[in-house]
Amino acid sequence: xxxxxxxxxxxxxxxxxxxxxxxxxxxxxxxxxxxxxxxxxxxxxxxxxxxxxxxxxxxxxxxxxxxxxxxxxxxxxxxxxxxxxxxxxxxxxxxxxxxxxxxxxxxxxxxxxxxxxxxxxxxxxxxxxxxxxxxxxxxxxxxxxxxxxxxxxxxxxxxxxxxxxxxxxxxxxxxxxxxxxxxxxxxxxxxxxxxxxxxxxxxxxxxxxxxxxxxxxxxxxxxxxxxxxxxxxxxxxxxxxxxxxxxxxxxxxxxxxxxxxxxxxxxxxxxxxxxxxxxxxxxxxxxxxxxxxxxxxxxxxxxxxxxxxxxxxxxxxxxxxxxxxxxxxxxxxxxxxxxxxxxxxxxxxxxxxxxxxxxxxxxxxxxxxxxxxxxxxxxxxxxxxxxxxxxxxxxxxxxxxxxxx
Numbered sequence: 001x002x003x004x005x006x007x008x009x010x011x012x013x014x015x016x017x018x019x020x021x022x023x024x025x026x027x028x029x030x031x032x033x034x035x036x037x038x039x040x041x042x043x044x045x046x047x048x049x050x051x052x053x054x055x056x057x058x059x060x061x062x063x064x065x066x067x068x069x070x071x072x073x074x075x076x077x078x079x080x081x082x083x084x085x086x087x088x089x090x091x092x093x094x095x096x097x098x099x100x101x102x103x104x105x106x107x108x109x110x111x112x113x114x115x116x117x118x119x120x121x122x123x124x125x126x127x128x129x130x131x132x133x134x135x136x137x138x139x140x141x142x143x144x145x146x147x148x149x150x151x152x153x154x155x156x157x158x159x160x161x162x163x164x165x166x167x168x169x170x171x172x173x174x175x176x177x178x179x180x181x182x183x184x185x186x187x188x189x190x191x192x193x194x195x196x197x198x199x200x201x202x203x204x205x206x207x208x209x210x211x212x213x214x215x216x217x218x219x220x221x222x223x224x225x226x227x228x229x230x231x232x233x234x235x236x237x238x239x240x241x242x243x244x245x246x247x248x249x250x251x252x253x254x255x256x257x258x259x260x261x262x263x264x265x266x267x268x269x270x271x272x273x274x275x276x277x278x279x280x281x282x283x284x285x286x287x288x289x290x291x292x293x294x295x296x297x298x299x300x301x302x303x304x305x306x307x308x309x310x311x312x313x314x315x316x317x318x319x320x321x322x323x324x325x326x327x328x329x330x331x332x333x334x335x336x337x338x339x340x341x342x343x344x345x346x347x348x349x350x351x352x353x354x355x356x357x358x359x360x361x362x363x364x365x366x367x368x369x370x371x372x373x374x375x376x377x378x379x380x381x382x383x384x385x386x387x388x389x390x391x392x393x394x395x396x397x398x399x400x401x402x403x404x405x
Contacts, residue, residue, distance in 0.1 A: 007095045007211035010183050016094045018193075018208045020087040020108075022080070025207075029074040037067040056288065079202045084109050087206045089169070089193060095211035096191070098177035106167040106195050108206060112160040121153045121197045121204065125171045127178055127212075128361050132187040141185070145357050145365045146178065150388065167195060179214045192361050207361070237393040245390060247382070255323030256401045258394065260382045262317045265366065268358065268384075269313040276306045313384075320381045322401040327371065329381055340379070344402050348374045352391055355383050367391035369398065 007013040040063035047060045091104035102125065113119050127147040133140040149171055159166040182188030191212045197204040239249050246264030250257050263269060280303055286296045312333060321328040327347075330339045355368035368383035369391065381398065385391040 006183070007180075007213060010211075012088075013095070013183075013211045016091060018089040018091065018210065020089075020206045020208055022077070022084075022206060023086060026074075026077045026081050029070075029077050033067070033070040033074045036070055037064075040064045040067050059285075076202070080205060083202050084204060084206070087195075087208075089208045089210075091210070095180075095213045096173060098173050098179065098212065098214050099175035100173055102169070102171040102173060102193075102210065102212075104169050106169060106206065106208075108165050108167070108195075108204070110158070110160065110165040110167075110197075110199075110204065113155045117200065118155050119197050119199060120155070121158065121167050121195055122150065123153060123167070123169055124148060124150045124192075124194045124196075125210070126192045126194070126361060128190050128192055130182065130187050130190055132185075143361045145354055145361070145363065146189075147174070147354075148365055148388065169193070169195075173212065177212060177214075180210075180212050183209075183211075194362060237390050242390060242394075245385075245387060247385070247390070247394070252321065254328070255321045256397070258320045258322075258382060258398070260318040260320075260384065262315050263313070265313070265384050265386060268356075268364075268366070269310070271358070272306070272310055272313060276303070276310050279303050279306055318380070318382050320398070322398050325402065327381065327398065327402050329379060331380070342371060342373070342379060346373050346375070348372045350381070350395055350399050352388075352395055355380075369395050 012019045043060050043063055047058070051058060085108070087106060087108035089104055089106050091102060093100070093103075096102040106123075125148065126145055129144045129146050131142045131144070133142075151169075151171070153167055153169070157168060178189045180188075180190055182190055191210040193208045193210050195204060195206045242249060246261040248257075248259040248261065250259075279299070283296060283299050283303055286299060316331065316333045319330045319332075325344050327342045327344070328339055329342065331337050349372045351370050351372055353368045353370050354365040357363045357365045364386060365388075366383065367385040367388060369381040369385070371379040371381055373379065382394065385394070
């Protein structure tokens with residue numbers, strides 16, 4: 001039976017009550033923390049002996065410092081587990097089907113909010129591509145966000161009872177959604193449902209692996225109620241909100257102008273800056289320790305690429321002008337850059353694409369509006385858009401104003 005219904009291979013999926021990953025994450029955190037600190041603890045004994053002879057040995061203190069950070073992380077997960085306990089997601093139908101509706105309820109423990117401290121639970125459904133690289137002594141897992149939808153569930157939509165808290169969830173899946181191809185920790189496509197809320201003390205942060213299968217004979221769950229679409233709330237897209245996000249819109253004699261300002265995503269840019277500084281420091285360390293020139297040159301070339309990306313994040317801007325029958329686009333760096341005109345007849349489609357993201361499944365995707373040309377080429381009409389609703393609104397406006405649709 002499992003050959004035709006692979007979701008039945010997981011016990012919690014088969015029952016329609018998906019267990020949170022909190023327990024597994026807690027075990028992993030403590031296992032990794034203990035092993036790391038056991039391995040790095042001797043450094044505190046041997047490094048001080050070497051400092052007088054080799055000051056560069058002080059770099060070794062990075063490892064026990066990282067161990068302290070890991071310990072803080074494991075303690076945070078422990079406090080979160082003690083506060084919220086084992087959470088679950090009851091879904092219907094089972095499994096979720098591309099083009100269908102993912103409907104269900106998150107069961108956890110939350111205190112009823114006070115009138116002075118209301119909260120909102122942010123729920124995200126993500127399709128992820130997991131890749132696994134195995135080295136001689138390590139296993140590197142990377143999860144790339146392929147698709148994401150978000151919704152906010154305010155406290156007045158949440159049921160608080162003595163038995164626990166019920167958070168309603170309802171998402172529409174796209175017809176071309178990819179189906180789940182991995183049900184363990186291997187490489188493949190997986191779907192993740194995350195629920196987060198900022199609360200006094202420890203924040204709520206739960207994640208669930210969701211089964212999505214094409215052509216499945218979905219059956220309703222016996223426990224999860226049907227949730228109305230009214231639970232979905234999102235802020236309306238307005239020019240003022242876009243301006244706050246660094247995207248300016250104005251009418252000109254040539255058409256509607258969209259200007260994507262430089263330095264729009266400062267938190268992301270700061271993260272890339274910090275990584276670039278560390279990478280640049282690695283070049284100096286290789287040179288100081290006498291590494292072969294080949295390694296120094298390769299590291300320097302990657303550093304040069306990082307500097308180009310960093311310059312574009314801080315100083316690059318894009319201006320797009322849409323008018324009947326054509327789109328004009330100019331990307332400038334340090335104020336320099338030329339215009340390009342694309343006729344509507346050259347465009348096969350305008351689409352959204354996730355061009356970059358912060359680390360992991362809980363990371364933030366940044367969207368890019370792309371003109372897919374009939375020649376097979378593509379042209380970015382604005383990127384680094386953090387809010388999906390704003391990206392969809394901008395895409396729709398560009399399509400209408402260029403008469404592309």
